[in-house]
Amino acid sequence: MKAPLDLDQLQTFLTIADTGSFTRAAEEVNRTQSAVSMQMRRLEERIGKALFEKDGRTNRLTEEGEKLLTYARRLLFLNRETLAAFDDTRLEGTIRIGTPDDYADRFLPEIMARFARSNPRVELTVICEPTPGLVEHIKRGNLDIALVTHNDARGQSEVVRREPLLWVSSANHATHEQEMLPMAFGRPNCIWRRAACDVLDQMGRDYRILFTSFSATVIAAAVLSGLAISVLPECALRTGMRVLGEADGFGALPDCRIGIMRGQTSQPELVDALARHIAESLDNITVPTGEEAGSFDFAALALSRMKRPKPNQIMPGW
Template sequence: MAAPLDLDQLQTFIMIADTGSFTRAAEEVHRTQSAVSMQMRRLEERIGKALFEKDGRTNKLTEEGERLLSYARRMIHLNRETLAAFDDRRLEGTIRIGTPDDYADRFLPEIMARFSRSNPRVELTVICEPTFNLVEHIKRGHLDLALVTHDDAKGQSEVVRREPLLWVSSANHATHEQEILPLAFGRPTCIWRRAACDVLDEMNREYRILFTSWSATVITAAVLSGLAISVLPECALRPGMRVLGEADGFGTLPECKIGIMRGHTARADIVEAIARHISESLDNISVPAAEETGTFDFAAMAALRGRRLKPSHILPGW
């Protein structure tokens, strides 16, 4: 029977991957650099593969290292979850979190499941509103934590995930070919709406905003019915949508940055715990796709993302 992997080695491996440096990783795990190097040699011997390669002054993961990283994060998280399940001092109380409904639909099931397993005595109160509203709730002390769309101009959140922001239309309609482009967007405070209008203005493309709503369900319905096009982050794509790219006459949009905002709360321990779970959950959530259904324009997707989408990115139910 093969010996199990060493969790300390995996923790150090993750830290090296995150910092790109054996030296900084050694500081984080409170070991000497030589001890860290020895740990990695033993881990490579145990795996039987090279995990790192030099890239200038940094240490870059090999393809095998990238494969191991996903498993390592899950193993470390499961270890924490197991210890928390038997900890009589584990967290308890109530935490109020907020997120836009398009993020809630995609991310909350994974986040809530992971957090609740580790912290069964914590009650989660969740509200779904646009980022603009959530920022105000945080400022007024109505929320302990919010998952929001990060605004570079305001720098109000800690970025935990980046995704392409994409032009989307119905796969069954030629809505994007209309002379005056019909659009469905969030309210005027929506960052994506402003970005899309800026791109269209630069293109001198005529458009009119036909639907305005803070509900992702309404925006999605307008797109899928062929009444309008919109912009969505990759995580919000749905079967029946077509991604529009430069070949369709649409300029590149800025990337979508998803961030965490913390409120002023007496339960900072719970807030930090859920923030960590959110960050780890978003690291492990794959890119949604529907390659099997043929409903996305994958040539446009590949051009926008600079790589070929593979079947491994397909999620059950998409």
């Protein structure tokens, strides 16, 4: 039987993947660069695959390295979760978290389950509002942490996930073929709405905004009933939706960037722990495929993925 993987090697591997540099990773893990290189040689020997390739001065993950990345994060998370379960000095208290309802549907079950298992003495207070409202709550001290749609103009947030922003219609209606496109969007200060309108204007498509709501449930209902088209991140796709692409006459949209905002808090250790759980949970969540996905039309989604950078590539903001 093969020996188990070394968690220290996996931690170093993750640090190199995150920093893109053996030198910076050595500083992060408090080892010499030669020691880090030796760790990676041993890990590659253990896996039997090359994990890194040179790209100028940067070390990028190979295809096998990207494959290991997901497993490494899960193994290290499980290790921390196991140790926390036997820690008599575990965190306790109350933490206030906010998130838009479309992220809550997809991400909160995983986040809350993982965090509760590791920190059973911590009470979570959750509110669901659109990102602009959450930003205001953070500024006013009403929230300790928020999962938001990142916007450079709104304030600093730590981007923890990127997803395609997609045109969506009903799979059972030809709404997208109407000469005057009926649209369902969030409120006027929604950055997805502004991005979609910009692309429609550039395309020269006639449209009218038929529904406006901050509720993801309302927007999804308008789309699924065939009353309107909208834009949603990949995580918000639902059974019965069709993804529209260039073949349907719809131009590419910018990525959706999901970030963490931290408020002023007297319990930074709680916020740090929850932020870590959020980042790790989102890294492990994937969009459903095949039978699990129901009746999605994935042709445009597959095309959009082909055109996007690999996860470990640095992408510019928008």
